[in-house]
Amino acid sequence: MSVWPAWEVQESEGATSWFQVRLAFADGARVEALAVVADGCVSIEDVRAQPPLSLADLTVLADWIEEPLFEACGLVAEESQNEVDGVEEELVGPRRARPAWPRGLEGRWLVAQEYRAAQEEGFDPVLAVMCATGHSRRKSLRLISQARDAGFLTPRHARR
Numbered sequence: 001m002s003v004w005p006a007w008e009v010q011e012s013e014g015a016t017s018w019f020q021v022r023l024a025f026a027d028g029a030r031v032e033a034l035a036v037v038a039d040g041c042v043s044i045e046d047v048r049a050q051p052p053l054s055l056a057d058l059t060v061l062a063d064w065i066e067e068p069l070f071e072a073c074g075l076v077a078e079e080s081q082n083e084v085d086g087v088e089e090e091l092v093g094p095r096r097a098r099p100a101w102p103r104g105l106e107g108r109w110l111v112a113q114e115y116r117a118a119q120e121e122g123f124d125p126v127l128a129v130m131c132a133t134g135h136s137r138r139k140s141l142r143l144i145s146q147a148r149d150a151g152f153l154t155p156r157h158a159r160r
Contacts, residue, residue: 001065003072006034014039019072021065033061035069042066054134101133105150111143112152 006018016038023031031053034046042062047053053061101107111129118128129140147153 001068003065003068005072018045019069021069023064031061033065035062035065037069042069052134052136055131101135108143108147108150109152111140112147112150115144115147115153 001024002022004020006020008015008017016036019035019037021031021033021035023033025031029049029051031047031049033044033048036043036045042065044062047058047061102110111133114128114132115125118125126137126140126144129135129144130137133140133143135143144153148155
């Protein structure tokens with residue numbers, strides 16, 4: 001991860017600092033963000049990710065970059081609630097920009113499950129597959145098509 005200052009605004013009570021942050025993951029994914037450090041808190045103003053981040057990863061992005069940002073500012077990060085309770089937070093394996101999605105027959109079956117669940121709840125099934133897989137609309141449509149070809153979903157159009 002690389003962090004570098006973008007700009008800083010001096011105020012009577014202190015300073016608000018903006019930083020450019022770049023993360024690169026082992027699977028080739030990358031995330032670029034514009035982060036703000038003010039009053040001992042990290043906020044994210046802009047994020048660009050390739051491939052797109054899942055909603056779960058987006059919610060923890062500030063946690064991923066908090067410590068390096070505070071170090072760049074010369075601040076000390078507050079202890080997390082887990083550390084205060086005496087339980088250390090354990091990270092299992094490298095973080096990914098999107099959740100791992102099974103390939104092959106299992107992946108197609110899971111796509112069909114997401115698709116049907118969204119249909120039953122009245123939501124956009126393609127968007128549900130996009131959120132579940134972390135893939136683009138185009139790739140999600142391809143996965144849905146593969147699930148249809150595997151027989152997990154009904155054909156789109158009845159042939160006459």
